[in-house]
Amino acid sequence: MVVVRAKYVLWGADLEVVEDGVVEVDDEGKVAGIGKYSGQISLDLGNAVLMPQLVDAHIHPLDVAMADRDDYYIDDLVGWPHGVKYHFLRRLVAKRRHLRPLEALARRARRYGIGCVVAYAEYAAGDVEAAFKKYGVDALAFQEAHGDMPEHPYVQVASPLDHPPEYLKELRRRHKLVSTHVSETEDCHEAGDLDLALKILDADVLVHLVYATAEEIEAIPRGKAVVINPRANAYFVGRLPDVPSLMPLRPLLGTDNAFVNEPDIWAEVKFLHAYGRTRGWDLDERDLLKMATTWPWEKLRCGSPIDVGLRAKALAVALPYPTHNVYKFLARRAGAQDVLAFIEGDEVVFQHEI
Known part of the structure; x- marks a missing residue:
């Protein structure tokens, strides 16, 4: 099991926000759970958004x-x-x-x-x-x-x-x-x-x-x-x-x-x-x-939301400063310069590795 934590997680088809959230990925690379941080994690992305690619x-x-x-x-x-x-x-x-x-x-x-x-x-x-x-x-x-x-x-x-x-x-x-x-x-x-x-x-x-x-x-x-x-x-x-x-x-x-x-x-x-x-x-x-x-x-069926039962396919985007509205930041400010990593199944690929 891989557990990834981020400041915000945008999950499901409606991109609902979970603050201080975690995404659990099982050994088959599928999302097993989404929720708030409550314990041990495998990777802490810090002040970042975990969202669909x-x-x-x-x-x-x-x-x-x-x-x-x-x-x-x-x-x-x-x-x-x-x-x-x-x-x-x-x-x-x-x-x-x-x-x-x-x-x-x-x-x-x-x-x-x-x-x-x-x-x-x-x-x-x-x-x-x-x-x-x-x-x-x-x-x-x-x-x-x-x-x-x-x-x-x-x-x-x-x-x-x-x-x-x-x-x-x-x-x-x-x-x-x-x-x-x-x-x-x-x-x-x-x-x-x-x-x-x-x-x-x-x-x-x-x-x-x-x-x-x-x-x-x-x-x-x-x-x-x-x-x-x-x-x-x-x-x-x-x-x-x-x-x-x-x-x-x-x-x-x-x-x-x-x-x-x-x-x-x-x-x-x-x-x-x-x-x-x-x-x-x-x-x-x-x-x-x-x-x-x-x-x-x-x-x-191009792309995928972050949701339980689906293969984990997510994008980690850095938040360089505090924001009161994560949707506004992503729609008005975010860009390639903020892309940190990709979650592909139970693997994490960082931007500098591409």
């Missing part, structure tokens, strides 16, 4: 090989099949030159506190999964479909507008999980991409929804996973989706294109919090943290 619910990791090449209009840059990105990545993967930058990105993602990614792979989904696994990050990789039928169980299309309805229906029939980008630009929204995504493709995961109206959002079935990408949306199209309307769907957070953004979910939380203030949105800090931790578990 972060989830990046939408990242294009292969993009990192063309870092900072964002000097094109968005459709010319990432549009399928003739966007600059596709021409570049096809050549890169064919020559196997994508592995080194991909592994560098995976290592950096881990150092930000990421425990799981929902990765969109234009090509080579298996390589994407292996690169993240090397650094202890679980990857739910969606292989992009290019008019073919990938053998990978999870598939995505850049847009449902890119393919005929018969093809979209066949993708749905053959694959376990299906995802697509929707309503990222005004043109795509006006062309009816959201309607196609819901009624023809029946996508499990909907990404962006920048131009979706409150009425359209209300019609999305509650079982769907929706993902917003605050920094990328602000950069590429100058606006964010109607986040308050999305909250009943329990939206997830992603960093999107790795050629623009670091895989830093802390930055997404901070940006969304600040942007929400400018719009008068009443976004609760605890909900912002759920978007990056427990809601991805509920929707996609």
Whole structure:
């Protein structure tokens, strides 16, 4: 039995706070108990928070090989099949030159506190999964479909507008999980991409929804996973989706294109919090943290809460000074500089060991 103590423990799907808390992990690596400190411990993290590891619910990791090449209009840059990105990545993967930058990105993602990614792979989904696994990050990789039928169980299309309805229906029939980008630009929204995504493709995961109206959002079935990408949306199209309307769907957070953004979910939380203030949105800090931790578990089984019976998968975050509200500290201040260690089953991996 391993017993870990911290100033605060955020446990369960609702991130309930236990002050001066302990997490007991059994010999199988599962959480056996959560409570207040009452005796002998194996590891005292001191003035720190023990919380679920972060989830990046939408990242294009292969993009990192063309870092900072964002000097094109968005459709010319990432549009399928003739966007600059596709021409570049096809050549890169064919020559196997994508592995080194991909592994560098995976290592950096881990150092930000990421425990799981929902990765969109234009090509080579298996390589994407292996690169993240090397650094202890679980990857739910969606292989992009290019008019073919990938053998990978999870598939995505850049847009449902890119393919005929018969093809979209066949993708749905053959694959376990299906995802697509929707309503990222005004043109795509006006062309009816959201309607196609819901009624023809029946996508499990909907990404962006920048131009979706409150009425359209209300019609999305509650079982769907929706993902917003605050920094990328602000950069590429100058606006964010109607986040308050999305909250009943329990939206997830992603960093999107790795050629623009670091895989830093802390930055997404901070940006969304600040942007929400400018719009008068009443976004609760605890909900912002759920978007990056427990809601991805509920929707996609990516990541995991700290809860009895589940495999221990936690993140230790240092508290450099006293705080009267741990949720506010994590949503407004915390970052990679505060990550102390990862709890993986009955093992503890410290940041400097990554």
